[in-house]
Amino acid sequence: MQKDKAGASRELQLLKEKMISSGYRLTNQRIDIAKWALETHEHFSVDDLLFSFRKKGTKLSTATAYRVMQMLLELGFLIEHDFGKGQKFFEHIIGHPHHEHFICDNCGGVSEFSSGKIDEIKKDISKKYNFHITNHSLCFFGTCDKCKK
Amino acid sequence: MQKDKAGASRELQLLKEKMISSGYRLTNQRIDIAKWALETHEHFSVDDLLFSFRKKGTKLSTATAYRVMQMLLELGFLIEHDFGKGQKFFEHIIGHPHHEHFICDNCGGVSEFSSGKIDEIKKDISKKYNFHITNHSLCFFGTCDKCKK
DNA sequence: TTCATCTTTGGGAATCAATGTCAAGATAAA
DNA sequence: TTTATCTTGACATTGATTCCCAAAGATGAA
Structure with a gap:
């Protein structure tokens, strides 16, 4: 670790x-x-x-x-x-940039990635529905690079 | 229901x-x-x-x-x-458009919304990391319109 | 339709993460 | 140090989910 x-x-x-x-x-x-x-x-x-x-x-x-x-x-x-x-x-999360997760259904491995587009969605939604968003969790599921082979 | x-x-x-x-x-x-x-x-x-x-x-x-x-x-x-x-x-999900969820930490209510930008992220990520993405789950957490008052 | 086979169901036991309980121990403020 | 209050640890409990297995049901062949 x-x-x-x-x-x-x-x-x-x-x-x-x-x-x-x-x-x-x-x-x-x-x-x-x-x-x-x-x-x-x-x-x-x-x-x-x-x-x-x-x-x-x-x-x-x-x-x-x-x-x-x-x-x-x-x-x-x-x-x-x-x-x-x-x-x-x-x-x-302090001093640790926010990131999203990808979980492989096959091997169970968890990978991290980030995308600036999440913040755009966050802004859109909080404006549209008048939500105060403090946190989010985005997970993609599927098959990872290794398991595809 | x-x-x-x-x-x-x-x-x-x-x-x-x-x-x-x-x-x-x-x-x-x-x-x-x-x-x-x-x-x-x-x-x-x-x-x-x-x-x-x-x-x-x-x-x-x-x-x-x-x-x-x-x-x-x-x-x-x-x-x-x-x-x-x-x-x-x-x-x-059959005949039911995909959507995301917002969960209010205060009242526990779950609201739905959708955003086309998720698909962009999905494309970006599957290309960048060679993942085969079959599913995803995006939840925003925070305070809803009603509870803000 | 009936039989033989293989699958599925129900109900209770088992599992497992997470929370509640409370007496004993630790912390903070005077 | 003393006291009032908060925390801890050990164990019991809860609650969702899964396991187990005998009885019931579905399927295909005759």
């Missing part, structure tokens, strides 16, 4: 401030999980998180993991995806 | 042929569920389906409902959506 400890520390500082101003106490679990999430530049599941903590010998309960995900979502540090795999996936 | 029995019968005929050619036996449950799904021009959950059948006095097991959804997906008569509500939603 790709890591970037340098960039993550700035974000962590930001998060701590936001936690305090939102009335969240700074606990070891919250900070540890946030660090891990901010260093992880890939989508991950709660299971990935728990497994990683168990592997490095850090105790962490399932409930806490889910609760901290909830907090990070609420504070706008994470975005949640559903790739239709029966399990939610998370991704941090 | 909106219904359209006239248009659905043609689609049903098509489905029956496809079922046979794919080796699926024509059972009452499959046909009844397919009829219902093809007449329903809104997204629905398996729960909606079961409830509707119970209400009209038709027996139907949960397992069968899920199995038939699987079949209809496989045969390309349904598309599956995940609005982040912990439950899958389905929609038939």
Whole structure:
């Protein structure tokens, strides 16, 4: 799993401030999980998180993991995806450009891509229907390059 | 729930042929569920389906409902959506133009819209990455017109 | 139509992600 | 440090979905 400890520390500082101003106490679990999430530049599941903590010998309960995900979502540090795999996936968004996903029906692989046209659609729609759009999720499904062969 | 029995019968005929050619036996449950799904021009959950059948006095097991959804997906008569509500939603696509969804975080309401720009993105991406795209799901999240007030 | 075969159904058990509960432990402010 | 309040962890619970298997149904051949 790709890591970037340098960039993550700035974000962590930001998060701590936001936690305090939102009335969240700074606990070891919250900070540890946030660090891990901010260093992880890939989508991950709660299971990935728990497994990683168990592997490095850090105790962490399932409930806490889910609760901290909830907090990070609420504070706008994470975005949640559903790739239709029966399990939610998370991704941090601070300092991480938004992107879309392609899921291969055959091998289950998830690739990322981005397109400026999404923002155009977003603008069109929010104007047309008077929606306030805070987030979006676009997934394409089909067969990937490798599986086509 | 909106219904359209006239248009659905043609689609049903098509489905029956496809079922046979794919080796699926024509059972009452499959046909009844397919009829219902093809007449329903809104997204629905398996729960909606079961409830509707119970209400009209038709027996139907949960397992069968899920199995038939699987079949209809496989045969390309349904598309599956995940609005982040912990439950899958389905929609038939034959003779029903593709559209996207907006989900209000506040009231949970789901609105539909469409945009021609999605197809442009689809073309761009399948060319750029050599993907064969069969399906997509775009959801915008935020606050709807009513809840903004 | 009847039989033989293979498929499908129903209903309950099983699974699995996610949430609720609550006593014990940790944090923040005085 | 002390107190009031928030968090955590362990376990129970929920809720959607899938699995299992005996009974019922569909299909094709005779």
